[in-house]
Amino acid sequence: MTLKVDLHIHSCLSPCGSLEMSPRRILEEAQAKNLDIIALTDHNTALNCPTLLSLAKNTNIVVFPGLEITSREEVHILALFEHLEEALDMGQWIYPSLTEFPYDAEKYGDQVYVDENEVILGEVSVYLGQACSYTLEEIVDTIHQHNGLAIPSHIDRPGSGLLDNLGFLLPQEKTRFDAIELSRYYWLSPFPIPNKEDYPCLSSSDAHFPEAIGTLVSTIDTEEKSWQGFCKALHERQIKAGIFPSNI
Ligand SMILES: [Zn+2]
Ligand SMILES: [Zn+2]
Structure with missing residues (x-):
């Protein structure tokens, strides 16, 4: 079967994410867009993943818990996992490497995690949009130690993409990125x-806001709507990025 996947979505926990992006709203929007698999990838944290995973149990959407980590080199990289604990552990590894400074939510945006009914459970006081102190290589190692997939995000984008910051992309056997x-x-x-x-x-x-969910997706050919099915499709290159005209 062919599945529609959107594996890069921010919630209200990302400083740049709309407050409307509660796990509940994200899921409703994903259902409206007929997505099969989504991933929640807030900047440097996975604290809204427990609520989204719990809500998704009652739907036919599979959710991969994840994070979008900013490396020391200012490169954004997606870390996707099968299990919630792996994503939360990754967040706990990242957290102490972020710099504490007085956080102004008015200026940088709210960073809240919420429950299934959109009630605020807490807020993160460290600015999540900053670079952590780990190198890209250390981050890839740690993602793999947690059985996750390491995928540098928007590699072509100025500022936070891998190519703008490093200027090159080594072959896969050197970088060990699972995809780009x-x-x-x-x-x-x-x-x-x-x-x-x-x-x-x-x-x-x-x-970063509800209407954007599913506006760009990838499709995979797989026998199974699951983490294993996705990993197999990735390995066998049974995956098509929606941006390539021939795939639309
Ligand atoms: Zn992002
Ligand atoms: Zn990014």
Whole structure:
């Protein structure tokens, strides 16, 4: 079967995410868009994943818990997991590497995690949009130690993409990235984009507000709507990034 996946979504816990992005609203929007698998990837934290996973149990949407980590080099990288504990452990590893400074929610945006009824459970006082002190290599190692997938996000994007910060992309056997994510503007990138044959390519919405969910997806051919089914499709390159015109 062919499944629609959107594996890069921010909630109200990301400083740049809309307050409307509660786990409940994200799930409703994903259902309305007929998505099969989604991932919650807040900046440097997985604290809204427990609520989203719990809500998703009553639906036919599979949720991968995850994070979008900012490395020391200012490179954004998605960390996707099968199990909640793996994502939360990853968040606990990241947290002490973030710098504490007086946080102004008015200025940078709210960072709240909520329950199934959108009641605020708590807020994070460390600015989550900052770079952590770990290198990209350390982050990839730790994602893999937690059985996760390491996928640099929007590699073509200025500022926070891998190509703008590092200027190059080594072959997969060196980087050990499980895939790469290209943004919807990849065709504007001044950097050479790797061949689809060199790396499995994904594209996702990077949604920060509800309407954006599912506006850019990837499709996978798989026998199973599950983590295992997704990993197999990735391994066998049975995956198509929605940004490539031939795949639309
Ligand atoms: Zn990003
Ligand atoms: Zn993002």
